[in-house]
Amino acid sequence: MFLRNAWYCAGWSDGLSQGANALLVRRIAGESIVLYRKPSGEVVALEDRCRHRQAPLSLGRKEGDALRCMYHGWKFGPDGMCIEVPGQPRVVQQAFVRSFPVIEKNDWIWVWMGDPALASEELICHSVGPNHPEWDLRTAHIEVNTNYRLEIANLTDLSHVAWVHQDTFGGTTAYSAIRAKQTVTARGLNQEFWVRGVPAPTFAKHLFPEEARFDLHFNVTFTVPCNFILHFRVFTAGKAADGPSDGQLLLDTFSSQAVTPRDGESVDYYYSWGAQRGTTAPGLIELLIESNHAAFLEDKRILEGQFQRMKELPDYRMCDYHQDSGPAKMLWVLDKLLKEEAENVA
Ligand code: FES
Ligand SMILES: [Fe+2]
Numbered sequence: 001m002f003l004r005n006a007w008y009c010a011g012w013s014d015g016l017s018q019g020a021n022a023l024l025v026r027r028i029a030g031e032s033i034v035l036y037r038k039p040s041g042e043v044v045a046l047e048d049r050c051r052h053r054q055a056p057l058s059l060g061r062k063e064g065d066a067l068r069c070m071y072h073g074w075k076f077g078p079d080g081m082c083i084e085v086p087g088q089p090r091v092v093q094q095a096f097v098r099s100f101p102v103i104e105k106n107d108w109i110w111v112w113m114g115d116p117a118l119a120s121e122e123l124i125c126h127s128v129g130p131n132h133p134e135w136d137l138r139t140a141h142i143e144v145n146t147n148y149r150l151e152i153a154n155l156t157d158l159s160h161v162a163w164v165h166q167d168t169f170g171g172t173t174a175y176s177a178i179r180a181k182q183t184v185t186a187r188g189l190n191q192e193f194w195v196r197g198v199p200a201p202t203f204a205k206h207l208f209p210e211e212a213r214f215d216l217h218f219n220v221t222f223t224v225p226c227n228f229i230l231h232f233r234v235f236t237a238g239k240a241a242d243g244p245s246d247g248q249l250l251l252d253t254f255s256s257q258a259v260t261p262r263d264g265e266s267v268d269y270y271y272s273w274g275a276q277r278g279t280t281a282p283g284l285i286e287l288l289i290e291s292n293h294a295a296f297l298e299d300k301r302i303l304e305g306q307f308q309r310m311k312e313l314p315d316y317r318m319c320d321y322h323q324d325s326g327p328a329k330m331l332w333v334l335d336k337l338l339k340e341e342a343e344n345v346a
Helices: 146-155 160-162 200-209 286-313 322-345
Strands: 007-012 023-027 032-037 042-047 062-063 066-068 082-084 104-105 108-112 135-144 179-187 190-196 214-223 227-236 249-261 267-274
Touching: 007 023, 007 135, 007 200, 007 267, 023 082, 023 249, 032 104, 042 104, 135 249, 135 286, 146 249, 146 267, 146 286, 146 322, 179 322, 200 286, 267 286
Parallel strands: none
Antiparallel strands: 007 108, 023 032, 032 042, 062 066, 104 108, 135 267, 179 190, 190 214, 214 227, 227 249, 249 267
């Protein structure tokens, strides 16, 4: 089940050029969509299915603002209306394909899958794009063959960093003892927590003396369907046991992550990581995104394995523990919105 009235990330803006063959094929929340840019640069998103005989429009040809199906040549405008049927003077009544609202924001392309009248830009998650003047960021993308609810559970419970990511972000079991301050919002969950007095993460251990210790601060804004926006700061280990670290700020980083369900069994995962411009040494931003990528392959491995086991025994009785509260809260928000949407449709 997918929320219809939500913005779904279709990728990074620089992934869609104005090239003659630049037709981006996406599966979003169970629907096939083709995206392209008009000569003005504006992005169009249409159902990737010709109204005539369902040939993919993504096998078609861009013609100015329009897209022509290259099976029998029907042509569709950016609003989805058929504007030409070759060989006959009049277009066919009712010959339209669905067109989706699109907004580019912070270098991401967002597609609204629900009622166009409700497509408010306000509902696009807050993020920091790779062209932001204050942040030096790198972007990437992976595919994961799992259900997006498992991605939600993964991202709202970072205790897994200690175990899944022992070779990248981890290097301490302190993550298992996280007690995040959690605030449920109308469309998501905010989390804030400190991990104190820990060694450098595995990927950065070689940069510091063995005995170096750090305080780590995580501030996460999570919104439906599965957007994880993280402000992450590293301090030298201070003495404070509560509240802000009294250590020295070493690194101020930002990561924007959007997980888009293709269907019930796979997701596209678009993410960035980087730090404040001018505050890092050459090569450090590259190290961050390389490590991020390696870590997400670790997540992919465990989430794909977990999904397989869950499909084998969907009614298996699982046990909970205290770190399941983040996932439970976020999935509660999602389910509440899904229920409200179903009731409104009914
Ligand atoms: S299937 Fe598109 S024109 Fe026939
Ligand atoms: Fe992870």
